[in-house]
Amino acid sequence: MTKDDVLRLALLSSDERSQDSIDLAIITRARESGISPGAVTISSFTPFDSATKRTEAIAVQDGISTRIVKGSPQIIEALAADGQPFAGDVELLAAKGNRVLAVATGSEDHLTMAGLLALEDPPRSDSAALIHDLKSLGIRVVMVTGDTPETARTVAAQIGLGTRTCDAVTLRDNTTGTGGLDCDVVAGVLPEDKYALVQRTQHAGSIVGMTGDGVNDAPALKQAEVGIAVSDATDVARAAASAILTSPGLSGIVTAVTTGRQIYQRMLSYTLNKIIKTLQIALFLAVAFFLTGHFVTSPRLILLLLFANDFVTMSLASDTATASQLPDRWRVSQLTGSALLLAVAWLAVAFGTLYVGTSILHYDLPHLQTLVFVMLVLTGQANVYLVRERRHFWQSRPGRALILSTLGDLLVIGFMASRGILMVPLPLNVLAVMLLGIVLYSVALDFYKLVVFHWFRIAG
Numbered sequence: 001m002t003k004d005d006v007l008r009l010a011l012l013s014s015d016e017r018s019q020d021s022i023d024l025a026i027i028t029r030a031r032e033s034g035i036s037p038g039a040v041t042i043s044s045f046t047p048f049d050s051a052t053k054r055t056e057a058i059a060v061q062d063g064i065s066t067r068i069v070k071g072s073p074q075i076i077e078a079l080a081a082d083g084q085p086f087a088g089d090v091e092l093l094a095a096k097g098n099r100v101l102a103v104a105t106g107s108e109d110h111l112t113m114a115g116l117l118a119l120e121d122p123p124r125s126d127s128a129a130l131i132h133d134l135k136s137l138g139i140r141v142v143m144v145t146g147d148t149p150e151t152a153r154t155v156a157a158q159i160g161l162g163t164r165t166c167d168a169v170t171l172r173d174n175t176t177g178t179g180g181l182d183c184d185v186v187a188g189v190l191p192e193d194k195y196a197l198v199q200r201t202q203h204a205g206s207i208v209g210m211t212g213d214g215v216n217d218a219p220a221l222k223q224a225e226v227g228i229a230v231s232d233a234t235d236v237a238r239a240a241a242s243a244i245l246t247s248p249g250l251s252g253i254v255t256a257v258t259t260g261r262q263i264y265q266r267m268l269s270y271t272l273n274k275i276i277k278t279l280q281i282a283l284f285l286a287v288a289f290f291l292t293g294h295f296v297t298s299p300r301l302i303l304l305l306l307f308a309n310d311f312v313t314m315s316l317a318s319d320t321a322t323a324s325q326l327p328d329r330w331r332v333s334q335l336t337g338s339a340l341l342l343a344v345a346w347l348a349v350a351f352g353t354l355y356v357g358t359s360i361l362h363y364d365l366p367h368l369q370t371l372v373f374v375m376l377v378l379t380g381q382a383n384v385y386l387v388r389e390r391r392h393f394w395q396s397r398p399g400r401a402l403i404l405s406t407l408g409d410l411l412v413i414g415f416m417a418s419r420g421i422l423m424v425p426l427p428l429n430v431l432a433v434m435l436l437g438i439v440l441y442s443v444a445l446d447f448y449k450l451v452v453f454h455w456f457r458i459a460g
Contacts, residue, residue, distance in 0.1 A: 006115035008035050009103050013057040013068040018047050022101070023055070025119055050146070050190045050216075054079075069104045069111060076102035080113045093118045094150035097158065124249050127159040133254045138326040139209075143185045144194060152187040161185070168193050171200075191216030198223045207327065211250060212237055228253060261323035265390075265460060268328075270316050272339055272387040272458075277309065277380055279343035284350040288372075294365055296354060300422060301373040308413055309380040312405045319388060319399035324460050334456040341452045342387070345445055346379050349438065366424040370417055371434075374426070377413050378435060381406050382442040390453055390460025393446055410435075 001009075011030040014023035030036075039061060046056040054071025069076060073090045086102070093100045098118040104111040134141050141161060145152045149165045157163050162184030169188055171181075181201060189197075194210070198220045201208050210217075210224035213233040218240035221227030229241035231248050238244050245252040288296045297305075353375040357368045384402070385393050415421070418428050453459070 001114050003115075004033065004035055006103055006117065007033060008037070009068050009105050009114050010070050010101070010117055011035060012037055012040060012042065012059045013045075013055050013070045013103070015045055015047060020048055022048070022099075022119060026117070065108075066105055067108050067111065070101050070117070073100055073102040073116070076104050076111075076113070080104045080111045086113065086116065089116060090148075091150055094148050095154055097122070097151060097154040099147055099151055123155060123159045126249055126251055130249070130251055130254065131160050134257075136325070137254070137257055137323075139257065142181055142183070144189050144197060145185070145187055146189050147187055149185070149187040152185045156185045171197070194220035195223055209253070211253070212241075228256075258323040261328060262321040264328045265321040265324065266316055266319060268335075268458075269319070269321070269384075269388040270313065271335060272342075273313060273316070273384055275336065275339035276343045276346065276383055276387065279340060280346045280350060280379070281305075281376065283343070284347055288351075288354055292354075292358070295369075297369045297372045297376070298423075301369060304422065305373060305376055305380075308377045308409050312381060312384055312402065312409060315399065315401040315405045316384065316388065318401045320396060321388075322390075322396060322460055324390075326459065331457075334458065338452050338456040338458050342383075342445075342449060345448060346383060349379055349441060350375065353434070361430075367426065370423045370426050371430070373423065374413065374417050374431060374434060375438075377409065378438045381409060382438055386442055386446060386449055390458060392450070393442075 007026070007030055010026045014020075014026045016024065016027055041060045042057055043060050043065065044056075044058040048055045048071070052071070053075045054069055057068045059066045059068055069079060073086065077086070090100050090102075093116065096118075098120055101117040101119065103114040103117060105114050106112045131141055143152060143156055143161055147155075149167060153163050153165045156165075164183040165185045165187055166181065166183035167188055168186055168190065171186065172193060181197070186193075186197060191214075194212070194217060198208050198210055202223075202225075207226075208224045209226040209228060210220050211228045211230060212218075212221050213230045215234055215236045217233075218236045221229065221237060221240040221242075226243060227241040228250075229237045229244045230250065231245050233241070233244070243256060285296065350372075353371060354368075357363045357371045361367075361371075363371060384406075385398065388398065388402075389396050414431055417423060417426050417431060419425060
């Protein structure tokens with residue numbers, strides 16, 4: 001048979017209404033080549049089934065019925081009666097990255113090989129860059145495809161994914177296997193295999209993201225921690241997914257990952273700041289009460305302290321943040337341990353201020369309460385800047401809202417403390433020295449912070 005003969009048979013066993021991507025490609029190529037079905041009637045059509053891996057049609061012309069089958073070369077080879085081997089041709093085409101289909105025709109019980117179809121589905125131009133970016137973020141990428149191992153291996157090599165290939169049949173037969181996938185590509189996959197592969201990887205202790213576009217992908221998209229439907233996915237896939245890409249390709253995944261990790265870093269900064277300040281204030285006020293026999297700050301100033309610190313803390317939600325290079329996990333014990341060590345460092349400032357106010361400046365209780373209040377405001381501000389960055393705090397520029405909130409707090413609290421609004425006034429020189437001292441202490445404390453974060457593996 002000629003190429004046109006094979007293409008015409010493939011056209012007769014394709015249905016545009018099925019919206020199958022392979023059928024549409026064959027129909028498009030036939031039209032471009034000027035090939036038409038002719039005076040042929042399709043009396044029956046069986047669309048592609050992943051279980052049988054083939055499409056069948058009965059074509060009737062001049063009262064003669066002809067059976068046409070197209071599908072997996074291995075399946076068609078088993079159905080054909082002529083027994084002509086063509087595995088070498090299939091491997092040659094698959095090695096170029098083509099998806100190979102075999103076409104056979106004949107009577108109901110006697111099929112003869114007609115030829116092979118090679119379909120090219122080249123990777124997107126941004127695929128290699130996408131794989132590189134995801135790997136640099138500590139994410140392992142595995143290609144899951146229904147193609148043959150040869151085709152999948154070639155495509156994977158083109159995009160820099162790797163060439164370690166697993167056969168889905170082998171994984172399917174290994175029903176007791178719960179380990180992770182030691183391969184870059186899983187080939188020969190059936191729709192039901194995707195769900196099992198997601199579960200298998202989860203049982204190995206991994207957090208799984210899954211991309212898909214079809215109805216058959218919906219169970220796996222739902223099972224994965226992050227199901228990602230591509231831009232042209234079906235409604236069923238979109239409903240099952242937890243994220244939907246709005247632009248063609250998969251580059252939106254990198255954006256989603258980096259944005260998610262930036263959000264995590266902001267939440268981590270907020271949590272660290274909240275734990276440190278709670279430990280510092282609660283322990284300091286309690287111990288100071290037993291040491292002096294008095295509340296070293298008044299209820300009115302505590303209420304004012306809440307307003308002064310909370311506006312700055314809330315601005316962390318819009319602060320600039322650097323996405324971490326590796327996947328993040330909440331580790332409560334490490335979070336609490338690092339916060340406790342940093343709170344101890346701030347407690348040293350608090351008790352030092354108490355000592356200066358009572359033993360050096362000899363303040364009475366009202367003046368001491370103002371001094372302690374201003375100290376708590378300044379250390380609260382400094383702590384936000386200290387914990388918002390996993391590196392040195394000066395290595396990234398704070399967000400605009402954070403800077404404005406801090407300036408506003410310092411001006412308002414400084415004005416109130418110097419003028420005696422809602423508190424006993426303090427001299428400006430005392431306030432200035434306290435501000436300068438806490439700034440210098442924060443710079444020194446930043447090096448201590450790096451040691452603590454490294455010890456407890458608080459990374460950015």
